[in-house]
Amino acid sequence: xxxxxxxxxxEGLKTHFFTxxxxxKAVDGVSFEVAKGEIMGLVGESGSGKTVTGFxxxxxxxxxxxxxxxxxxxxxxxxxxxxxxxxxxxxxxxIAMIFQDPMMTLNPVLRIETQMVEAVLAxxxxxxxxxxxxxxxxxxxxxxxxxxxxxxxxxxxxxxxMRQRVAIAIALLNRPSLIIADEPTTALDVTIQGQxxxxxxxxxxxxxxxxxxxxxxxxxxxGIADRISxxxxxxxVEQGTTADIIDQPAHPYTRGLIGSVPSRNTRGDRxxxxxxxxxxxxxxxPGCAFRERCSVADDACLAEPEPSRxxxxxxxxxxxxxxxxAQ
Amino acid sequence: MTVFIIRRLLQSAVVVAVMSLLVFVGVxxxxxxxxxxxxxxxxxxxxxxxxxxxxxxxxxxxxxGYFVVNALQGDLxxxxxxxxxxLQLIIERMPATFxxxxxxxxxxxxxxxxxxxxxxxxxxxxxxxxxxxxxxxGFSLPSFWVGIMMIMLFAVMLGWLPxxxxxxxxxxxxxxxxxxxxxxxxxxxxxxxxxxxxxLSLVIRLARAGTREVIHQDYIKFARxxxxxxxxxxxxxxxxxxxxxxxxxxxLEFGGLVAFSVVTESVFxxxxxxxxxxxxxxxxxxxxVVAYLMIVVLMFVIINLVVDIVYSILDPRVRLQDTKx
Numbered sequence: 065x066x067x068x069x070x071x072x073x074x075e076g077l078k079t080h081f082f083t084x085x086x087x088x089k090a091v092d093g094v095s096f097e098v099a100k101g102e103i104m105g106l107v108g109e110s111g112s113g114k115t116v117t118g119f120x121x122x123x124x125x126x127x128x129x130x131x132x133x134x135x136x137x138x139x140x141x142x143x144x145x146x147x148x149x150x151x152x153x154x155x156x157x158x159i160a161m162i163f164q165d166p167m168m169t170l171n172p173v174l175r176i177e178t179q180m181v182e183a184v185l186a187x188x189x190x191x192x193x194x195x196x197x198x199x200x201x202x203x204x205x206x207x208x209x210x211x212x213x214x215x216x217x218x219x220x221x222x223x224x225x226m227r228q229r230v231a232i233a234i235a236l237l238n239r240p241s242l243i244i245a246d247e248p249t250t251a252l253d254v255t256i257q258g259q260x261x262x263x264x265x266x267x268x269x270x271x272x273x274x275x276x277x278x279x280x281x282x283x284x285x286x287g288i289a290d291r292i293s294x295x296x297x298x299x300x301v302e303q304g305t306t307a308d309i310i311d312q313p314a315h316p317y318t319r320g321l322i323g324s325v326p327s328r329n330t331r332g333d334r335x336x337x338x339x340x341x342x343x344x345x346x347x348x349x350p351g352c353a354f355r356e357r358c359s360v361a362d363d364a365c366l367a368e369p370e371p372s373r374x375x376x377x378x379x380x381x382x383x384x385x386x387x388x389x390a391q
Numbered sequence: 392m393t394v395f396i397i398r399r400l401l402q403s404a405v406v407v408a409v410m411s412l413l414v415f416v417g418v419x420x421x422x423x424x425x426x427x428x429x430x431x432x433x434x435x436x437x438x439x440x441x442x443x444x445x446x447x448x449x450x451x452x453x454x455x456g457y458f459v460v461n462a463l464q465g466d467l468x469x470x471x472x473x474x475x476x477x478l479q480l481i482i483e484r485m486p487a488t489f490x491x492x493x494x495x496x497x498x499x500x501x502x503x504x505x506x507x508x509x510x511x512x513x514x515x516x517x518x519x520x521x522x523x524x525x526x527x528x529g530f531s532l533p534s535f536w537v538g539i540m541m542i543m544l545f546a547v548m549l550g551w552l553p554x555x556x557x558x559x560x561x562x563x564x565x566x567x568x569x570x571x572x573x574x575x576x577x578x579x580x581x582x583x584x585x586x587x588x589x590x591l592s593l594v595i596r597l598a599r600a601g602t603r604e605v606i607h608q609d610y611i612k613f614a615r616x617x618x619x620x621x622x623x624x625x626x627x628x629x630x631x632x633x634x635x636x637x638x639x640x641x642x643l644e645f646g647g648l649v650a651f652s653v654v655t656e657s658v659f660x661x662x663x664x665x666x667x668x669x670x671x672x673x674x675x676x677x678x679x680v681v682a683y684l685m686i687v688v689l690m691f692v693i694i695n696l697v698v699d700i701v702y703s704i705l706d707p708r709v710r711l712q713d714t715k716x
């Protein structure tokens with residue numbers, strides 16, 4: 065992807081939540097780039113800050129959270145510090161988002177038509193009839209049969225997979241240059257998951273949109289992403305092409321994640337798991353956040369590891385990366 | 392939808408039948424109206440004549456059968472006191488009560504929903520806390536006391552508004568209404584506010600609770616992610632969802648407003664049904680009390696039906712379940 069246009073560049077993004085119990089550093093210095101047409105997988109456990117990263121980009125972090133530092137450069141413009149109206153005109157227009165639970169993302173009391181047409185009209189001064197045609201075409205595009213009839217339906221008349229297709233259709237309506245997909249397949253059956261993955265990938269290629277695919281599921285992201293960023297405790301600990309990350313993980317955490325995916329060779333064996341639990345982000349101690357669970361940690365890890373680029377296209381935050389080893 | 396309405400109508404008929412029995416028996420055990428009706432100096436023969444005329448010498452089940460047969464023909468008996476049909480007495484006073492109740496309900500909705508939604512959107516703001524504190528007052532202060540205080544302040548001390556009666560009325564479709572004349576409107580204002588205070592507080596609380604819940608739903612965030620304006624998110628996506636509980640409760644409460652506006656009507660001498668029922672209870676005017684209670688039962692049944700229908704319009708999920716059933 066090197067040399068291609070950059071759709072999104074996130075630089076040193078910090079999103080903190082100012083709760084009564086203290087400051088939760090949900091996103092703490094995240095940097096990455098997404099090239100035009102590229103699909104970037106953002107992988108991490110629950111609570112690693114991947115969803116908050118997504119919401120920070122489109123400016124929808126709920127109070128008491130807010131972006132305290134960093135830049136989000138989208139198509140050459142820094143989004144941090146834009147006023148509400150400027151952000152609104154970008155959301156759903158240039159940057160769209162797909163949510164995790166399709167059962168919850170569509171308003172239960174409004175027709176699909178209403179919910180799609182309003183998304184068109186929010187950004188384009190076109191007649192309602194034209195907006196409706198755009199909505200119908202978008203439904204057809206994501207593989208919903210007889211879209212004309214389905215427009216009149218309510219969300220509860222769709223299955224989960226179909227609702228997620230509708231959500232994807234809504235995201236595509238205004239031809240965004242970036243789609244943030246927040247675990248869009250997690251709540252779906254495995255068979256539907258495969259279909260949605262395939263559709264999303266196809267539509268991305270067709271429309272030339274870039275995508276950030278947020279997930280905790282390495283198997284999903286391995287099939288769809290061009291590059292992967294692994295998040296842990298609000299930071300990106302490893303970044304590289306999908307092949308590099310899967311075949312030669314260098315960060316102990318990434319190695320742990322990949323090691324815990326069951327494979328044919330581990331049949332009958334005890335599954336590997338990373339010891340311990342995700343640390344609480346509230347008043348996190350300085351230094352490497354993973355050191356408590358890491359097998360190679362030593363005193364050096366008490367200091368915060370700085371991002372390094374040991375290999376081309378690779379970013380790592382670790383004092384003891386495992387480099388050039390064959391798995 | 393048709394099947395649903397027919398089923399509901401049948402259920403309603405059963406409710407009305409059971410209630411008629413309860414009401415009839417109940418009223419017949421509370422006291423003997425004969426003592427109240429007859430001149431204390433009347434002799435035994437005259438007392439027996441009156442009892443026979445009123446049909447009170449028959450056994451209770453016969454009286455009930457007679458009542459049901461007549462009721463089905465729209466005759467709920469004649470008032471012992473006025474000698475007029477009980478139904479007619481009540482219907483004459485109905486427009487006044489309905490006008491008062493509707494005015495109170497409108498006030499509650501028009502003020503309550505915006506205040507509640509605003510309080511729900513900014514729960515930590517000072518004015519939001521003031522609204523909620525006010526709603527607690529609305530809940531807890533006794534209606535008659537507030538009514539008297541309002542009369543003292545606005546009618547006696549300030550002299551802005553009249554304290555009693557309906558004022559000038561004009562007929563609209565054959566029904567006398569106050570709100571279209573200046574004088575009538577000034578008479579309506581105080582009792583309507585008095586009657587609405589409790590419902591207003593209820594609507595504020597419901598709207599606030601609904602807003603607090605709905606605002607955190609994914610579909611609200613998704614609506615924002617679509618780039619909709621905050622106005623549209625609140626007025627369309629949020630409001631339609633919080634209206635479901637508000638309509639349900641208000642519908643049921645409307646029956647209560649009509650049936651039990653007794654206190655407000657007494658305080659403001661509003662010539663409605665509430666005042667009639669109080670008087671009739673004092674005089675053990677059985678037919679009027681029975682007729683009144685039957686009308687109230689019918690009204691609740693009808694309101695419930697209407698609420699269910701409106702509810703299904705607001706919430707498409709209910710519609711689907713009913714066509715399946």
